[in-house]
Amino acid sequence: MSMALAELVSERLRESGHTRKWLAQEIGVSPQTITNVLSGVRPDISTLEKLSKFLGEPMTKLLQLLGVLPTEHAEEEELVRILGDDWRVMEMVTLMQGMNPEEKQRLLEVARLFPKSNR
């Protein structure tokens, strides 16, 4: 259930004086989809994109409202590519959460020295 997003959509509808049906037509989804969102059902990615435009909020914010973890982690994604199926990925990702960008880069350089494990 994702009530934080439901509350945001509901609040915007109330403020603008529009109905669920109007919103469904406006963003091109079925009225049932909007009903589901307002009941706390998690929408699919295309509905999220449309809601993001309607609400004027970035996708990252909507994802956070849905309980999805925060973004901005290019270094961590590279770690996975470098190390593959290796426990050090989990360790480094954990360490990186407390690091500044320079420290992250340094740790990434260290990871590049490790041999890639088999996937």
Added chain:
Amino acid sequence: MNPWWLRVGCVGRLFDNPLARVRRMLKWEAELQAEARERGMEDWVSEWGHVRLLRVRDYLMDPGYSREEDIRAVQRIAHDVFGEAMLSHYLAEVWPFHLALLKAETLLHVLTGFCWLLTGLLWTPDLKAVGVFGGLLGIVLIYVEFGWSAAAKILRRLFFVRSEFPGVNADFERRSLLKGLRWWQRPAGRVLYPLARVWRRRYSASDEPG
């Protein structure tokens, strides 16, 4: 065969089930990732992959009263980010420590509950002194439970990351651990961190062959 404290903890899973939560989230995120892949949104495919990795990491850091078969089930669901080699490492290196910590945690919860139960049962004119003693002990144990929440967080994180990396020294580790605690947990964190570090060193040394 699961240890007794995991069987006792089954009751807690009725109220808070980390496995059910992580399965639900991983399933939903996998659907979003598949949809992004179908639509050729490569950035989002990678993004969801990373979100799934963090989801699994958070679960593994504190899987609560999950059983070993639950960990294996999560690996099957999220095999793209949590491979066989990672699972083997986790079960060999981190899982035994999690079980040891959980055993202490369960004993503490049981003891606290027992003290309060005893106080309720013995609150009669004849046995009032015993009841008061039980109540006082219960209050002390509740304070211990509060302190434990900080200690457990630190210990879990310290035993989750056990490899040594250049540049990751004790000072960085302490800063980073304290940042992850709530303000009221930080004083306990400051005191406990050096002790937990020594314990980890001893624990790791005792694991080494010879």
